[in-house]
Amino acid sequence: MGTGVCFPKGFVAAAVAAGLKASGSKDLALVVNQGALPGAAAVFTSNRVVAEPVKFSQAQMQNGVVTHVLLNSGNANACTGEQGRKDVQACVSALSRSADVSQAKIAVCSTGVIGEYLDTEAVTRAIPTLVSDLSASGAANAASAIMTTDTIPKQVELEVDGWRIGGMAKGAGMLAPALATMLCVITTDAVIDSDTLDSALGRAVQMSFNRLDTDGCMSTNDTVIVLASGESGITPDETAFGAALEQACTKLAKMLRDDAEGAEHFVNITVSGASSETAAVEVARAVSRSNLVKTAIFGNDPNWGRILSQIGTVPSWVAPFDVGKVNVSINGVMICKNGGIGKPKEALDLAASKEVAIEIDLGAGSSGATVYTTDLTHAYVHENSAYTS
Amino acid sequence: MGTGVCFPKGFVAAAVAAGLKASGSKDLALVVNQGALPGAAAVFTSNRVVAEPVKFSQAQMQNGVVTHVLLNSGNANACTGEQGRKDVQACVSALSRSADVSQAKIAVCSTGVIGEYLDTEAVTRAIPTLVSDLSASGAANAASAIMTTDTIPKQVELEVDGWRIGGMAKGAGMLAPALATMLCVITTDAVIDSDTLDSALGRAVQMSFNRLDTDGCMSTNDTVIVLASGESGITPDETAFGAALEQACTKLAKMLRDDAEGAEHFVNITVSGASSETAAVEVARAVSRSNLVKTAIFGNDPNWGRILSQIGTVPSWVAPFDVGKVNVSINGVMICKNGGIGKPKEALDLAASKEVAIEIDLGAGSSGATVYTTDLTHAYVHENSAYTS
Numbered sequence A, B: 001m002g003t004g005v006c007f008p009k010g011f012v013a014a015a016v017a018a019g020l021k022a023s024g025s026k027d028l029a030l031v032v033n034q035g036a037l038p039g040a041a042a043v044f045t046s047n048r049v050v051a052e053p054v055k056f057s058q059a060q061m062q063n064g065v066v067t068h069v070l071l072n073s074g075n076a077n078a079c080t081g082e083q084g085r086k087d088v089q090a091c092v093s094a095l096s097r098s099a100d101v102s103q104a105k106i107a108v109c110s111t112g113v114i115g116e117y118l119d120t121e122a123v124t125r126a127i128p129t130l131v132s133d134l135s136a137s138g139a140a141n142a143a144s145a146i147m148t149t150d151t152i153p154k155q156v157e158l159e160v161d162g163w164r165i166g167g168m169a170k171g172a173g174m175l176a177p178a179l180a181t182m183l184c185v186i187t188t189d190a191v192i193d194s195d196t197l198d199s200a201l202g203r204a205v206q207m208s209f210n211r212l213d214t215d216g217c218m219s220t221n222d223t224v225i226v227l228a229s230g231e232s233g234i235t236p237d238e239t240a241f242g243a244a245l246e247q248a249c250t251k252l253a254k255m256l257r258d259d260a261e262g263a264e265h266f267v268n269i270t271v272s273g274a275s276s277e278t279a280a281v282e283v284a285r286a287v288s289r290s291n292l293v294k295t296a297i298f299g300n301d302p303n304w305g306r307i308l309s310q311i312g313t314v315p316s317w318v319a320p321f322d323v324g325k326v327n328v329s330i331n332g333v334m335i336c337k338n339g340g341i342g343k344p345k346e347a348l349d350l351a352a353s354k355e356v357a358i359e360i361d362l363g364a365g366s367s368g369a370t371v372y373t374t375d376l377t378h379a380y381v382h383e384n385s386a387y388t389s
Helices: A052-063 A081-099 A120-132 A139-145 A194-207 A238-258 A277-288 A291-298 A304-311 A378-386 B052-063 B081-099 B120-132 B139-145 B194-207 B238-258 B277-288 B291-298 B304-311 B378-386
Strands: A011-016 A028-033 A039-044 A068-072 A106-110 A154-160 A163-170 A183-188 A223-228 A266-274 A327-330 A333-337 A355-361 A367-374 B011-016 B028-033 B039-044 B068-072 B106-110 B154-160 B163-170 B183-188 B223-228 B266-274 B327-330 B333-337 B355-361 B367-374
Touching (some): A028 A223, A039 A052, A039 A194, A052 A223, A081 A120, A106 A223, A194 A223, A277 A304, A277 A367, A291 A304, A304 A327, A304 A355, B081 B106, B139 B163, B154 B238, B183 B238, B238 B367, B304 B327
Parallel strands (some): A183 A223, B183 B223, B266 B355
Antiparallel strands (some): B028 B068, B154 B163, B163 B183
């Protein structure tokens, strides 16, 4: 039985070191859907600056059912123009020949530095070995090969009523997916067509990756692809499938957050009592975006004034609420009550809590949402100033 | 001849150590307009969480011409509810008695920690000395007394055709005025009524303090007050006055930026070729908000991919442009041309440049704007994690 993307039946994977990473580590991965009833769907970055592999894969998803996903780390192939487009095409041609698969069935994902040309020759030279190494036990290698500043590979496995979901993801930017490149491949052996897969994926991504600390804008290369093989022979209930897919995506999203660059606290910001889900998300995001809130948490200081000040930046047409009714609890202690001074913050020991739960009750409705973030640390500044990525 | 707020004729100022700052430094200041033709205008935070002194002063500006501005550091009197309101009133009553001035002529500004009650007794006890110390040479002391994490007092003086503008400001949050408390008092001896003052101030603040690195949202206490004494006897041309006021505000805004917590580079982000001023401001702000851009600059890495990725997060309905026409220059070197690879970044030596000019040409129109920001450093994280503020 395989792990990650090879946990469901019908999938094989492999990875090699093509030479794109200076370290000599594995940097090229391939996931192949061998199922008899293939389905595929994908969500791409909403950034207006879109990497060449994203442009290519977006078109592929429109034109047919993708079964082969080629992923590289070490270079994003973004802002590379016509040369970048040709480089994608060269990789796709090489894979098509080696794997004897129609080009129409291939999607490509890249992650790494923006604004440098891809070493296409290194990729095409490595593809034959990559194809011959494909196996049901190749998932862990594939998950490692897509890592950039990630410290651990991220895989997920879920079993539901005879069908399975598996997956892998990479991304370790603190603000993933806002400012980091996030790649994710999800697989399932459920019998499910591309349209159903597409709508389930849209909601799952909204509730998971898009709820990571973010201004709602993805980076140049972010891609989430889901492939269905149909090999379990079971057609799941749509709601059950959607729930399982959301669970798999949320697990991977939390793994990304927990591996965030230099993080010392993992912060869940939950807004309740909002007039709408959008209002709740926007308030939670405003708090998650504040460097002053993030540095305070790094310093183990439950500085609720900085939280309230961030809540107050959300326009009233986005989130109607009365500041005098807002309560804020940190790890269960209501340190701000009715917009003013609550329990003494000495009751809190953030130094002892790796997990920090910030709960904000707006007192203005019954909707809610959670956004996942981290603190802002010296290690974050170091990692993002000392290395080009 | 006085400095700062006492540079124009008709103004006196003073400062004392009331005991609000643990350090024992001066923490209470008073600026008084003694002019025969007084005018006043103010701009306050747009945050929905508004400190008690801001609520009070907003009402005062509606009701008459303010001549006395009482400012304290060490406590923001924000999120303090009914008790906070009473504390403002107690300070105002004490000043009214000591200075023999109608309460209607008093405005109050506070800066410091949010969510703690003001030591009103300390303030009222210090007010008689504050009033008796008022003099035309008290401006420098007043500018020092309003400092929090500022390392230097900020004063400005401008002389134009027989009339003058002076001012002082405090604020050292990296994201001022977005997330720090900014206070500013501007004075002039021009003959100018409150309405004219009001419209000139609105534009001047928009072009200066609101162009500091920011998401456009001010903190709980931000206040800019301008007082006119009329003592020069000269009524300036409105355009000339507006230009001088904008110049004074921009000088103070740059002083705030240049004293930003832990900054090692001062970054001017200028967007040109935009379809509108709003589009230019939004693109510049998107870049100025990016922790990945800020840490790269700290690391002396002209990482234009991170800049382009941020530009791409601005929705097309806010800033229409074609990514393939975007040029980015850093300190005069066009490292990104037509959305792709430009001159080699090795041509740039950011380690040698304290000032970093990022110029973004969107190629989509003739409007432009500049936003002022800094890099993101270890010192910033230290200062904002180690101290409650």
